[in-house]
Amino acid sequence: MAPTLPEQPTWALDVLGALDAGILLLDRHCHVLFWNGWMEQASALPARQILGHELFDALPNLRESRLHSAVRDTLATGAPGVLSHTLNPMLFPLRLPDGRRMVHNVVIRPLPPGGEARCLIQVTDVTAAVNRERVLREQRDARHRAIVDTAHDAIITTDTRGMVQWMNGAAARQFDYRPEELIGQSVRTLLGEESPDWLDMAVRNGPGNGGFDAAVQPVELTGRRRDGSTVDLELSMARWESEGRSFITGILRDITERRRAREELRASALAMRQLAEQTKATLDALPAFIAVLDRSGRIVSVNRAWAEAGPETTFLGQGCIVGDNYLEHCGKGYTADPRADAVMDGLRILLDEGAPPVAAEYVTASQHWFRCLAAPMPAGPFGGAVLMHIDVTEIKSMEAALRKLVSQKSTLLREVNHRVKNSLQLVSSLLTLQTLSLPDATVRVHFQDARSRIEAIARVHNRLYQADQFQTIEFGTYLKELCEDLGRASGGDSMCDISVRTDVIDLPIDHAAPLGLIANELITNAVKHRGDGPALVTVTFRREAETLVLTISDRGPGLPANFDIRKSRSLGMRLVSSLAGQIRAEVGIDTTVMGTTFSITLPVPEATPLLETSSTAECEG
Incomplete structure (x- = not known):
């Protein structure tokens, strides 16, 4: 037997009043038929003040609002309406128990048809959900803001x-x-x-x-x-x-x-292109035959001279084009050439091991000389090496002609020095003969001094005649020979003892001749003014840093304390002072009662290129 239900109005209203949501019922004229307790608490409007009244008269702020429009639409059409708090901020003026504004949603539902038009309005409190969503959104925004701010x-x-x-x-x-x-x-x-x-x-x-x-x-x-x-x-x-x-x-x-880096890179790329074009133009303008090889010896690029080489050019590899293997072309089959062995061996080592550059010369069957140069290119895009063949036939001819001219000039210079030496010796002999016929001893001394000076110059030319080059002489050897001759001319060991200590130093002829005459004058004076016993003379020639020092010391009676070589009336001292000025030398004098020391200090002369002789075979090469 089915249960007996209470009368509907009683229990239905109790249920609506107990809901945790606002419920109000409107007739077709928007008069309030029901206002539950939830609405009373939230709106602070008791039911007795609003029941029977039009809703929008009791709450005039809602008239012509979105809520008003939605209620009219539902009563007129029977379609439900939903008003969200996000899109419709002006809803019922509801408050929470703590006085804060209540965030709420509104749902408007038409009552079932069959009677007079009515609608039910349900108000739901979403404050807590909105607050949770706001806190979560703020936390999320704070995280995003922290990321963005940093x-x-x-x-x-x-x-x-x-x-x-x-x-x-x-x-x-x-x-x-x-x-x-x-x-x-x-x-x-x-x-x-x-x-x-x-x-x-x-x-x-x-x-x-x-x-x-x-x-x-x-x-x-x-x-x-x-x-x-x-x-x-x-x-x-x-x-x-x-x-x-x-x-x-x-x-x-x-x-x-x-x-900035992009602009620099663009400028660098432009500069590299210009450099590459300039390099190619330069290589094309060179008369040499130039090719670039990869690590296997294959030709990857040639200059214009190589590409346009005709049959008259017979350098090693002539006829090779880009893509050919240069090593195979020069070492196999009908192109094999025994002249290529030395060049090919060096080139293989260079490509395999990155050896130092290769340089070799070879002559062709047509008597053309070529110089082959190969250098590694480890930083290039292909690795390998750059190879160059230069026709040096004309250079070889010029070198042979130059060697022949040098040989002729060397012979001529040797002959000139020989004749100058012979002429000076002839003059010396004539002075010797003249000296023997002079009755005055003082005059004979002057003739002997002149002969000694002439012989000093003759020794210089004799050294040049005996040497293989003619710009310089080894002055140490010359000085020893000069001292030996002066010792013999002065009467041997009974009259003088000359000790010589010298470094091996080459001097140009324009320094050697004046310095030799200075040494001749000072040694001759030391022997001549030796005093009672034999002369004891010490001669040294040393290099000290950037200067050369010739020192001549004796144990004679010495010079006066106020002696000044520039004011001396002696021909020999005036000659020493003048010759020293020619070679920019300084003359130092240290005199005591036990002897005198002369120091001739001059700067080291600049090096003079040597003019060497050449063999007959080289001249004909």
Whole structure:
């Protein structure tokens, strides 16, 4: 047997009054037929004050609101209505027990047809859910804001008018503005005059899935700082929507260094192309036959001379073209050439092991001389080596002719020195004969001094005649021979003892002759003014740093204390002073009661290129 239910109005109203939601019932004229306890507490309007009254008379602020329109639509059409708090902020004036505004949603349902038109309005408190959502959103936004604020790139958000709404710390540092200075200002303040329009770029990037759509291609533009200076930027843009509003976010990356590096790279690439073209033009202009080989010996490039070489050019590898293996071409089959053995061996080692450059000369069957040069190219794109064949036939002919001329000149110079030496010896002999016929001893001394000076010069030419080169003589050997001759001419060991210590030093002829005459004068004077016993003379010739020092010491009676060689009336001393000036030498004199020391100090002469003789075979080569 079915249970007996109480009368519907009694229990239905009790249920509606017990619900944790606001329930009110309106007739077709919007008069309130039911107002439950939840609505009484939330609105602070007791039921007795509102029942039977029109809802929008009791709550005049709701008249002509979205709620009013929704109620009329439901009563007229019978269609339910839903009003969310997010889109309809002006709903019932409800409060929480603590006095805060209640966030609520409203659902309007028509009652079942069959009677007079009525509608049921259900009010749901969503304050807690909204607060939770707000806290979660704030936490999420805080995390995102922390990430964005610590980003290295400037990030700026504007509205659809281009007014700045937000900017991160990197943007403030990059443009030297405080965020509060730019909020509400146009973003054009931060862009250069020739930069693309912010809004035009944003239009091309409308909102996509999830309300966010990044720009497909970044744009390079110029930014403008507070002080007016510019900065190169790369802009990535996105347009997005939130709560019915559109925003534009731009990420501005400083690419000043990147652009500078790019410009330097472009300039470097241009310079490299120009250098490559200049190098190729230079190689093409050279008369040498030049090829570039890879590590296997295959030709990867040749210059114009090699490419256009005709049959009259017979250098090793003539006829090879790009793509041929140079080593195989010169070492196999009908192209094999025994002259290539030395060159090929060195070239193989160079390609395999990176050995030092190869240099060799060879002569062809047509008596053409070639010089082959090969150098490694480890840094090139192919590795390998650069190979060069230079026709040196004309150079060889010129060298042979030059060697012949040098040989003739050497013979002529040797003959001249020999004849000068013979002539000086003839003059010396004549003076000797004349000396023997002179009755006056004083006059004979002067003749003997003149003969001694002539013989000193003759010895220089004799040394040049005996040497293989004619610009310099080894002065140490010359000095020893000079002292030996002077010792014999002075009467031997009973009259003088000359000790010589000298380094091996080559002197040019224009230094050797004056210095030899100075040594002759000083040694002759030491022997001549020796006193009672035999003369004890010490001669040294040393190199000291950048100077040469000739020292001549004796144990004679010495010179006066106030002796000045520049004021001396002696022909020998005047000759020493004059010759020293010719070779920029300084004369030092140290005299005591036990002897005198002369020091001749002169700078080391500059090196003179040697003129060497050549053999007959070399001349004919």
